[in-house]
Amino acid sequence: MPTPILEVNGLKKYFDVRGGVFGRKVGEVKAVDDVSFTVNEGEILGIVGESGCGKSTTGKSILRLIDPTDGEIKFEDQNIADLSAEEMRKLRKDMQIIFQDPYASLNPRHTVEKIISEPLLVHSELNHEERKERIKELLEVVGLRAEHASRYPHQFSGGQRQRIGIARALANNPKLIICDEPVSALDVSVQSQILNLMEKLRNDFNLTYIFIAHDLSVVKHISDRVGVMYLGGMVELTNKDELYDNPMHPYTQALLSAVPVADPDNRPDRVILEGDVPSPSSPPSGCPFHTRCPMAMDICKEIKPEFREVRDQHFVACHLYD
Amino acid sequence: MDEVVLELKDLHTHFFTDSGEIPAVDGVSLKLHKGEVVGIVGESGSGKSVTSLSIMHLIPKPPGKLVSGEILFKSEDISSASEKKMRKVRGNEIAMIFQEPMTSLDPLFTIGNQIIEGIRLHEKVSKKEAKARAIKMLELVGIPRADEVVDEFPHQLSGGMRQRVMIAMAMALNPEVLIADEPTTALDVTIQAQILDLMRSLNKEKETSILLITHDLGVVSEMCDRVVVMYSGQVVEEGTVREIIKDPQHPYTKGLIRSLPNLHKKEQSLYSIPGTVMRPKKDFVGCRFASRCEFAFDRCFQESPELYSLDNDRQSRCFLHDEGKGVEEFADTNIRS
Ligand SMILES: Nc1ncnc2c1ncn2[C@@H]1O[C@H](COP(=O)(O)OP(=O)(O)OP(=O)(O)O)[C@@H](O)[C@H]1O
Ligand SMILES: Nc1ncnc2c1ncn2[C@@H]1O[C@H](COP(=O)(O)OP(=O)(O)O)[C@@H](O)[C@H]1O
Ligand code: SF4
Ligand code: SF4
Ligand SMILES: [Mg+2]
Ligand SMILES: [Mg+2]
Numbered sequence: 212m213p214t215p216i217l218e219v220n221g222l223k224k225y226f227d228v229r230g231g232v233f234g235r236k237v238g239e240v241k242a243v244d245d246v247s248f249t250v251n252e253g254e255i256l257g258i259v260g261e262s263g264c265g266k267s268t269t270g271k272s273i274l275r276l277i278d279p280t281d282g283e284i285k286f287e288d289q290n291i292a293d294l295s296a297e298e299m300r301k302l303r304k305d306m307q308i309i310f311q312d313p314y315a316s317l318n319p320r321h322t323v324e325k326i327i328s329e330p331l332l333v334h335s336e337l338n339h340e341e342r343k344e345r346i347k348e349l350l351e352v353v354g355l356r357a358e359h360a361s362r363y364p365h366q367f368s369g370g371q372r373q374r375i376g377i378a379r380a381l382a383n384n385p386k387l388i389i390c391d392e393p394v395s396a397l398d399v400s401v402q403s404q405i406l407n408l409m410e411k412l413r414n415d416f417n418l419t420y421i422f423i424a425h426d427l428s429v430v431k432h433i434s435d436r437v438g439v440m441y442l443g444g445m446v447e448l449t450n451k452d453e454l455y456d457n458p459m460h461p462y463t464q465a466l467l468s469a470v471p472v473a474d475p476d477n478r479p480d481r482v483i484l485e486g487d488v489p490s491p492s493s494p495p496s497g498c499p500f501h502t503r504c505p506m507a508m509d510i511c512k513e514i515k516p517e518f519r520e521v522r523d524q525h526f527v528a529c530h531l532y533d
Numbered sequence: 534m535d536e537v538v539l540e541l542k543d544l545h546t547h548f549f550t551d552s553g554e555i556p557a558v559d560g561v562s563l564k565l566h567k568g569e570v571v572g573i574v575g576e577s578g579s580g581k582s583v584t585s586l587s588i589m590h591l592i593p594k595p596p597g598k599l600v601s602g603e604i605l606f607k608s609e610d611i612s613s614a615s616e617k618k619m620r621k622v623r624g625n626e627i628a629m630i631f632q633e634p635m636t637s638l639d640p641l642f643t644i645g646n647q648i649i650e651g652i653r654l655h656e657k658v659s660k661k662e663a664k665a666r667a668i669k670m671l672e673l674v675g676i677p678r679a680d681e682v683v684d685e686f687p688h689q690l691s692g693g694m695r696q697r698v699m700i701a702m703a704m705a706l707n708p709e710v711l712i713a714d715e716p717t718t719a720l721d722v723t724i725q726a727q728i729l730d731l732m733r734s735l736n737k738e739k740e741t742s743i744l745l746i747t748h749d750l751g752v753v754s755e756m757c758d759r760v761v762v763m764y765s766g767q768v769v770e771e772g773t774v775r776e777i778i779k780d781p782q783h784p785y786t787k788g789l790i791r792s793l794p795n796l797h798k799k800e801q802s803l804y805s806i807p808g809t810v811m812r813p814k815k816d817f818v819g820c821r822f823a824s825r826c827e828f829a830f831d832r833c834f835q836e837s838p839e840l841y842s843l844d845n846d847r848q849s850r851c852f853l854h855d856e857g858k859g860v861e862e863f864a865d866t867n868i869r870s
Contacts (some may be wrong), residue, residue: 261723370809397750398576398810399576399750400788400805401576403793404805406794407802408801409807410802428751428795431794455796471726471749471752473793483727484726484727485675485727487691487724516641
């Protein structure tokens, strides 16, 4: 039986929309609206979905980089929402994040050594010499060299910068790393280097990842289980082979069929969805997908389908399986 | 084969910067036939955008300059055409769409005004007629409420809608050639599928020739007839889409294809090419891929390989093709399965 390391229950994050001359609240963006899932120790949980569906907001809420509006987040049986600032600071040692744009997330005026030593200064008791040794070790672990420590971020390529970000995340031996589009900005040949590195690190250090991306092939490659989000909600979640071989939610089906395949002999028939994703500040009634769903029924406009286990370990939010 | 509508002959576009001369496009030749879709693939910085901007005379100069080479549009060399002539060519004969449509839509004018202006620049029609045509174009590219959107401003539209507006503008004048530089890179997959579908029907119904620039081999595979692979400012391989994807000849193309995670295959570990792309360098001697190439041998560091012509009009820039001997060695180490 897998042990959950993280449990998310009914997570909601609404952002206020302000307008007018007085900056009064004129509405809300329901960026994440009632999302629940668990992450097991040592697994890679992929989260996919289109731009603006709430992936990053989910990740940031888990780390409490932003404060959730509602819901419960349990990390190793501690409810994160109840923790004091000091307790949260301690917990941050165990939970790290890697961002999409390695350049924006590294201070351009700091050397690599300084960048990686920051988390060590906050969370570890290492002295100066030990820190230097640890930095050297971390650089080697991520495939850089010790002499890179004295250089600045702009002296590195995109892939190398992402390695620096990974080294920084690993500094204090975290248990869970939230990877928010870590390879989206990289070229294919460099992307595969970083994916391989991340898999190796997971195995070597028994890490758990939440791997956020919009590229379905990448997510399939690296994940054990995959969750699909649409307009602030989780619509399907199951193990990756089941999801890709037997997608049940109409949105997942459309998403998978939209991915161009690098095989000229296999140009699949497309389910081409019409229209755009609705705005999360005025989401449709009932099922959020009903405005684009090729299978929509009358009930879909009225009642929001529950996210529930339709088959063994296969969660879906759709009235087709009521 | 059909008529060649666009041909580049040994095109050189360089940037003259404080840190020296960068041969961003270093001797590129390619052909686009009528009704054909040709893909240009390559990693960032390989010279794809500079190639397409050179064709349109849109390279910022300084620092950029088309140093030498020919750009033949229907056999006429437009490489040193006047700006007046190019204004006629742009839009009317060769249209271009960009990755980020916001950069080419004017935020101060309504969608309708921008399409109408384009039409009236090239054709003598009344405003009213032009507007009716604009609405029709918007409907054709699948914009809902086209009669309202025509009076809206670019910022009121989503990314996918803006890209469709760009395509509508490009189509309005029925160009012979469409150059699309990463037209779907900034879009989500379901929206990308809509845009690709649209470009496909444009190609089929109007026989518009398309030069499609992308780094996504999936997009290439679905859209293109032929593919040109660029590396560090040069063409390193050329062939039909099937040849390039199923039977790549150049070590770089091989590596690139093996690096792709595949949605329909179960694989344990991904292949990866070590190192990163070399920035184009002036007077560089040797194969530009040598530092990353698993097949590199002495000669690769001492001489610069030319494009070798292989069977069926294929080309590949690699010494392994020399004397035929290398190609067999090559076949032995061919790891595709
Ligand atoms: N600080 C904020 N204030 C207001 N709205 C926000 C804020 N941050 C995010 N949003 C909105 O919340 C929604 C979800 O955003 P989020 O960044 O989580 O999306 P995402 O799934 O990560 O998208 P992407 O793939 O583009 O990164 C979007 O509609 C976004 O505009
Ligand atoms: N305005 C510019 N000034 C200097 N160098 C440039 C400029 N535009 C492009 N380059 C250089 O030209 C090369 C090719 O760029 P580009 O064609 O944009 O690549 P891509 O294949 O990603 O489209 C790169 O090395 C880039 O740095
Ligand atoms: S609930 Fe209805 S609208 Fe929503 S995905 Fe299922 S069938 Fe489609
Ligand atoms: S010429 Fe040499 S280095 Fe270049 S691709 Fe061929 S084998 Fe590799
Ligand atoms: Mg995000
Ligand atoms: Mg480009």
